Amino acid sequence: MEKSITYFENPGAENTDAVIELVRERLEGSNIKYVAVASSTGASALKLNEALKDLDVTIVNCSHHVGFREPNKAQISAETKTELEEKGIVTFIGSHALSGVGKSISKKFGGVTPVEIIAAVYRTFSQGIKVCAEISIMLADAGLVPVGEEIIAIGGTGSGLDTAAVLTPANMTNVFDMKFHEIIAMPRP
Ligand SMILES: Cc1cc2nc3c(=O)[nH]c(=O)nc-3n(C[C@H](O)[C@H](O)[C@H](O)COP(=O)(O)O)c2cc1C
16 A cells, blocks of 8 residues: 655644645545544634535544643633534543643652653654644543544644644543554654
């Protein structure tokens, strides 16, 4: 089997439109029914929806947990969350699967927890690969994407999108059942 991967010279939001176009191309004629996107503010999720609106696919958005930047504040505004909902896109906001309480332990006592090592290994590919893995766990645990079925996950580096993969999600209790099948695009580290 031959597949092509697009490598971006630099990571970051400048690659958002290109990733979305590549995801669209991969979806056309495929059986993939779910696209999971990490969009903290909802901006990339709105762009993705615009590009995929004629395809029979469910887009699910994952934002940062409340308090990620400021106490009691979500990064996505209530207006954008509603706008996405009106377009059929649910936004999940919850604890990050690949840091979790472990982050507090390493911050307070030093060292590193096993789950943060998993995240660090994924980051040797790209920030976005770690994000694809993380949001697929979070969304599977929320019942918003299926386990045991291939989906597309999209992430980025800080903001926007630069990485997309075809993967089979797993729940937090069976993380090593997750399978990365294809990299569609990623920055070349
Ligand atoms: C749960 C979650 C975890 C994330 N983790 C990282 C990360 O470890 N490294 C990183 O560069 N970006 C991370 N991001 C950012 C995303 O990859 C993406 O660039 C961003 O959410 C896009 O948001 P925007 O549409 O508001 O620009 C994370 C986002 C979410 C929602």
